[in-house]
Amino acid sequence: MTAQTEAAGPVTAEMYAEINAFYARHMRHLDDGRTDAWTAGFTEDGVFAQNVVPEPCRGRTAIAELGRAALAGLAERGLVxxxxxxxxxxxQRADGTVHTMYYALVFETPRGGKGVFHLSCTGADILVRRDGEWLVQDRLVVHDATD
Amino acid sequence: MTAQTEAAGPVTAEMYAEINAFYARHMRHLDDGRTDAWTAGFTEDGVFAQNVVPEPCRGRTAIAELGRAALAGLAERGLVxxxxxxxxxxxQRADGTVHTMYYALVFETPRGGKGVFHLSCTGADILVRRDGEWLVQDRLVVHDATD
Amino acid sequence: MTAQTEAAGPVTAEMYAEINAFYARHMRHLDDGRTDAWTAGFTEDGVFAQNVVPEPCRGRTAIAELGRAALAGLAERGLVxxxxxxxxxxxQRADGTVHTMYYALVFETPRGGKGVFHLSCTGADILVRRDGEWLVQDRLVVHDATD
Known part of the structure; x- marks a missing residue:
């Protein structure tokens, strides 16, 4: 029985804090329009799948395109x-990855208008640590409305 | 002055991370329909009180019944x-328990429909650690609408 | 190159847990009507600025007035x-401060009525640690609607 095959275990407090801060920074990049910085939170070959999209985005180029398209749509409608x-x-898994499960909410606010709760999802990520940074290797987002 | 009577103090970073992860896992069990796993997050003699319910639920059997009734109602209405x-x-308290205070929000999404913000509460738990797991010994949920 | 001029770095897990718990306690004070306890979460010369208010509040006295005015308005309308x-x-910064960035949501619930999502903001704080407590030296809140 080597480390590679040992059972999974909880993350450390350091990892838990880092991952929560990473999520804050990573999604703030997207919400503030920095698509490249958001995309850099995925590995080069990262996968981003959503249950409401037929095919997963594979790799940073495809993920960046998705991000830019989403932001263009929001800009057109004047939404934050x-x-x-x-x-x-x-x-933690024995292969060094961290598997997360989380809830995600989306809120939208029109410039000069009233914000609304938009939708609720769940997310499941496989994260890896590279050069002191957490990166998303695989993300699956499932919208509650279509679960 | 023994440890039993010492003043309360903040939790460690490890405990804070564990408790936040426990809350995520525990409530995910309920939201995903695993009543037994959710109920196992209470001690055998755990108490679950809500200011909108006349009597607290005492013990896992009563808590599980409450959970199943809530889930049946949601299933009937097609809600996540x-x-x-x-x-x-x-x-941390000197008796080894941890007392938490938190906010709680509930969001509901009809299958194929638009999610809504449902309600806001506050919660106060007494947690104990048994065999490496956090368990709820006592929970009081107070709905903001009826506070 | 001394510690005073070293580049910024991430906070420790202890600091991350403490700051999240501080935010919970600090804003709970305000939401539960304890203006003085909320105000004590700022330094004596703390600054609280919002992009929707022409001038920042400077110092605990001005911040307490703002808090009391907000609470009086809510009480009149019967809102939690x-x-x-x-x-x-x-x-962490080399000068010993911690700079945070965060999202903030406001929910409002009328007594006996239905809660609503009110608004979405972002916040940016400069925090200092004094006598074992975190305090806000500077806070800027930017409402999404008027960003």
């Missing part, structure tokens, strides 16, 4: 979108 | 319910 | 207001 990740559970 | 716990404050 | 801080990112 905020992604809230919370209720994070996280588990 | 998500409980968000956040804004967690936590304090 | 809940401030949710989340998506917290935090960075």
């Amino acid at each position: 979108r905020r992604h809230w990740f919370g209720m994070v559970d996280a588990e | 319910r998500r409980h968000w716990f956040g804004m967690v404050d936590a304090e | 207001r809940r401030h949710w801080f989340g998506m917290v990112d935090a960075e």
Whole structure:
């Protein structure tokens, strides 16, 4: 029985804090329109799948395109979108990855108007640590409305 | 002055991370329909009180019944319910328990429909650690609408 | 190169847990009507600025007045207001301060009525640690609607 095959276990307090701060920074990049910085939170070959999209985005180029398209749509409608990740559970795996499960909410506010709660999802990520930074290797987002 | 009578103090970073992850896992169990796993997050003699319910539920059997009734109601109405716990404050007591105070939000999404913000509460738990797991010994949920 | 001029870095897990618990306690004070306890979460010369208010509040006396005015307005309308801080990112600076960026949501519930999502903001704080407590030296809140 080597470390590679040991059972999974909880993350450390350091990892839990880092991952929560990473999620805050990562989604803030997207919400503030910094698509490249958001995309850099995925590995080069990262996968971003959503149950409301037929095919997963594979790799940073495809993920960046998705991000830019979403932001263009919001800009056209004059909306500020905020992604809230919370209720994070996280588990270390023997291969060095961390598997997270979390809830995600989206709120939208029109410039000069009244904000609204937009939708609720769940997320499941496989995270890896590279050069002192957490990166998303695989993300699956499932919208509650279509679960 | 023994440890039993010492003043309360803040929790460690480890405890704070564990408790936040426990809340995520525990409420996810309920929201995903795993009543037994949710109920196992209470001690055998755990108490679950809400200011909108005349009598507290005492013990896992009563708590499980409450959970199943709530889930049956949601299933009938085709709703996904998500409980968000956040804004967690936590304090160690000399008797080894941890007392938490937190906010809780409930969001509901009809299958194929538009999610809504349902309600806001506050929560106060007494948690104990048994065999490496956090358990709820006592929970009081107060709905803002009827506070 | 001394510690005073070293580059900024991430906070420790201890600091991240403490700051999240501080935010919970601090805003709970305001939401539960304890203006003095809320105000004590700022330094004596603390600054509280909002992009929707022409001039920042400078010092605890001015901040307490703002808090009391807000609470009086809510009491008149019979509303419970809940401030949710989340998506917290935090960075240590060489001068010993911690700079945070976070999202904030406000929910309002009329007594006996239905709660609503009120608004979404972002926040940026400069925090200092004094006598074992975190305090806000400077806070800027930017409402999404008027960003």
